[in-house]
Amino acid sequence: MHTDNNWTSTPVTAGLLRGALDVEHTEQGVLPHRLPAWARAQNTDGQLAMAESQPSGVRLAFRTRATALELDTRPTKRVYTGVPPRPDGVYELVVDGRPAGRASVAGGNTLTIDMTAGTAEHRPGPAGTLRFDGLSGELKDIEIWLPHNETTELLALRTDAPVEPAPDRGRKVWLHHGSSISHGSDAAGPTTTWPALAASLGGVDLVNLGLAGSALLDPFTARTMRDTAADLISVKIGINVVNADLMRLRAFGPAVHGFLDTVREGHPTTPLLVVSPILCPIHEDTPGPSAPDFSGISTGQLRFRATGDPAERAAGKLTLNVIREELARIVAQRAAEDPHLHHLDGRELYGETDFAELPLPDGLHPDAAAHRRIGERFAKLAFADGGAFADRNGGA
Structure with missing residues (x-):
């Protein structure tokens, strides 16, 4: 000192x-x-x-x-x-x-x-x-x-x-909500979590509501987003709902609608991007909950496994593929009356080819190299011409 x-x-x-x-x-x-x-x-x-x-x-x-x-x-x-x-x-x-x-x-x-x-x-x-x-x-x-x-x-x-x-640089504010992946789990540092990297590439200021294990469509999170000044908004939904085994399909759809309705109360015309889960093979077609797998601890490796039964999908249990289909449906339905609402399939950020090259070390979380790839991909898909955030102009 x-x-x-x-x-x-x-x-x-x-x-x-x-x-x-x-x-x-x-x-x-x-x-x-x-x-x-x-x-x-x-x-x-x-x-x-x-x-x-x-x-x-x-x-x-x-x-x-x-x-x-x-x-x-x-x-x-x-x-x-x-x-x-x-x-x-x-x-x-x-x-x-x-x-x-x-x-x-x-x-x-x-x-x-x-x-x-x-x-x-x-x-x-x-x-x-x-x-x-x-x-x-x-x-x-x-x-x-x-x-x-x-x-x-x-x-x-x-x-x-x-x-x-620091003086106000006049940059647009991007408000993002997601899971531990958005929070930055296993990134190399705070400026290279995928949202921080994407914000830097996109020339915007980040407010990151990536909450590890906690992207669960909580109403208080939606109200927080409603009340936070922002020019661009994104929500990445899915993996936590599955690995917490939090709800069934019957509850999930209305909960997504309610979350988006609440955000829209404060930001009626702000570009709003709904992002579905990146590829995660253990939960693509197998419901949660996730559980820690300690079998590799002796070599310093903690992994996660899915403990649900794929047959339970018939009873409304959620998997990543089920969630992707439901999010695409909901956004398509709402976009008919909300031209500022957009959808991005998370597998465009990290899919099968990426998993083959940069597998998820613990079965759930991308490593530092994958964070960089996801951030660069998001910047190209969201901020480039034709992307949801292309003009970077927001509403109230």
Whole structure:
């Protein structure tokens, strides 16, 4: 920790943050959230509580002539019983839009999760300090992207020159909701989750509501999207509904309609793209729930398996193919009266050929290379001429 009196200490406030929808004030700092307090109050699921507090897409953004900076944080590390330790979360420095450094913070709180018993234990731990130096003394725009998969309490920002909030660049805001894949599971870092990469390629500012294990058509998530300013909106629906075995076909269709209706209450003419699931062979024709497969743990590999019976589709159990058909039907029906509603088959982002080349390491989640491919594909399909977001002009 730097103690030079010539350094400037700047309080971390909502004005320095991008991509967070709420900021909780703690005893020592602030904790960014991706769901507002009223939505969190309606949730009783520990998985969602953990996911929304992990700051995927959240970054500090400011302008300064500083040549060095320090950020004190208290991360929360996840420890899974019987599973090899996870690497520390990655912070990425971006200067004037270009990558300029990566670092991690050790220590912090620990959340020990036993997937077999369904329990979680939280233990407090010490704060740590992140440092970037060797920067130019020119006036520049700096972003520090927080770890996409590690809850991060922000305690103090210190620089060797004053800072001011980053100016509004006038870019369109893209609001996206999806599962752990959109959250960034197994991406190399916070700027290369597929939504962050696609946003960079598309020249838009990202608000990422990718919520690991929690893209479950929750009404409070729809209302959050309704109330969030955005010029472009997408929702990626399907895999969590299947691997949680949350609902049957009878409930799924009306729930999708209700979710879209709610979003449209706040954004009646905004380009709205509905994306179906990417290829996931274990659930293409086999219902959930998913369950962890510990058979490869001795070699450090956790995988997932589908535990449903394909015959149960006749009783309305959901598979990815069933969901893709239903989403295509719903969007086609609604698009007759909603010309700003669009559909994208997720297999155009990652399909059979991609799986053959870049298989899902654990059976559910793309690796870092596949994240990059999905992000590049989404940018081409959504932002290029003819795509749902081609003109990047949004409504209210």
